[in-house]
Amino acid sequence: MVIRGAVQHTGLTVSNLERSVDFYVRILGCKLIMSQEKTGGYLAAIVGYPNASLKMAHLSDPAGHHVIELFEYMVPEMVKTELEPRRIGNAHLCFLVSDLNAIYNAIKNEGITFISGPVDVDTGVNAGGVGLYLRDPDGITMELFQPAPGTNAYKLLQGEK
The missing domain is CATH 3.10.180.10 (2,3-Dihydroxybiphenyl 1,2-Dioxygenase, domain 1)
Structure with missing residues (x-):
């Protein structure tokens, strides 16, 4: 089976949602669509952390063609990693x-x-x-x-x- 569809959003985990929203809006020209907090439920099941609690925001790119989803995990504790273009999986x-x-x-x-x-x-x-x-x-x-x-x-x- 081949997936037939479209890319709806790109999700990124950030350490401080408010700071990141400011950067994406003020520097990159994105527009804030919505922000909310979620604990447990379907989102915890999807991300694989049963007690997940997080803040999230959706932003549209400047042209309104793509959604950027930002997550700040409150629970579980976030894990820092080195992000480099040459690392496998880095986007x-x-x-x-x-x-x-x-x-x-x-x-x-x-x-x-x-x-x-x-x-x-x-x-x-x-x-x-x-x-x-x-x-x-x-x-x-x-x-x-x-x-x-x-x-x-x-x-x-x-x-x-």
């Missing part, structure tokens, strides 16, 4: 932007940890684009990418199909 979210250099200049003094500044993509399918990696407040990798004109990513950014 990142990529935000398409129209002017990466302007955005970088606007946010570079916001206390953000950047893995790189803007880098020109000079080979491959993304040649002509510009990208950078940064970390959210918990060290989760985010990518900002300005696609080259004419590419599928550029058309997506422009609202074309």
